[in-house]
Amino acid sequence: MSFLVILICLTTNYLWLKDFDRFDDGWFFRFRCRVESLMGTTAENSSFGWVVGAFLIYAIPMLILFSAVFLASGRGFGIPTMVLHILVLLVAFDRTQPGKLAADFLAKWNDADFEGAKLYLEEEWPGPELSAVDGRMGLLDYFCKQLIYRSFEKMFVMFFWYIIAGPYGVLFSYVSYQLRDSHDEKQAAGLVKTISMFVWGLEWVPMRLLATTFSLAGNFVQCFESVKESFWSFALDSDNAALLYASSGCAMAGVADDEYGSIGEGSDSADIARGATRVGALLALLERSQAIWLAVLALITVFGM
Secondary structure, three states: OHHHHHHHHHHHHHHHOOOOOOOOOHHHHHHHHHHHHHHOOEOOOOOOHHHHHHHHHHHHHHHHHHHHHHHHOOOHHHHHHHHHHHHHHHHHOOOOOHHHHHHHHHHHHOOOOHHHHHHHHHHHOOOHHHHOOOHHHHHHHHHHHHHHHHHHHHHHHHHHHHHHHHHHHHHHHHHHHHHHHOOOOOEOHHHHHHHHHHHHHHHHHHHHHHHHHHHHHOOHHHHHHHHHHHOOOOOOOOOHHHHHHHHHHHHHOOOHHHHHOOOOOOOHHHHHHHHHHHHHHHHHHHHHHHHHHHHHHHHHHHHOO
């Protein structure tokens, strides 16, 4: 059923919900604030109320999902259960497709509206790194790095944990990412550190699988050499976005470079052409990687490995 659920989710995401914000994550923000206010999980609070708060933030949605799956189990030839799995995956998926993110960015990039492109990035991916970006090519690097990591955490991580732990793995990942992305200065340091460790654990295997997939979908020799350098790294402070971006750059070596390598450098028109080609090559790499994961999952489903 896993292969069918993922295939249906991808089809629904691409054909029906292409430009539609299908789910509002505001419910989680309100739920988290309510729990944390009850438990007093602030940075000024020296107690371990944040431990109970974090437990409840994970446990309550899990309990609701478990109850729903239990009630749906064995009914309607398994269709209600499948629908629940699909809904959980769709909730965890990105609100905007990578292709739409790229199209919105390139619309400004191709018009040489670099200030508008930076404002777009500030809306989509605000962060301290963006303020340090220097020049239009630095802006492009920032976009490509964030695009590949967003696709990774919103799609490939969810695929992996759905295959491993079903909808519960997806919901755990979703809650972890929501807690990480919605934290503020008032949150307890212990909670922030714990969530960071959870995210690191959730991403360790999928990141290496995706980097290996890049070597199969692109330049195998260069990408695989890059993968080997960091494959057995267990550093908690590693920048997974940077590692994935480096692997994707190696995978596109000899593919994207051949397309825009002959274009002159230094002028706006040259940089615009190079940037558009690089973004297109990155999207193609992500699509090929997604196809490889689906093919492997189909083989596992067919042969029951």
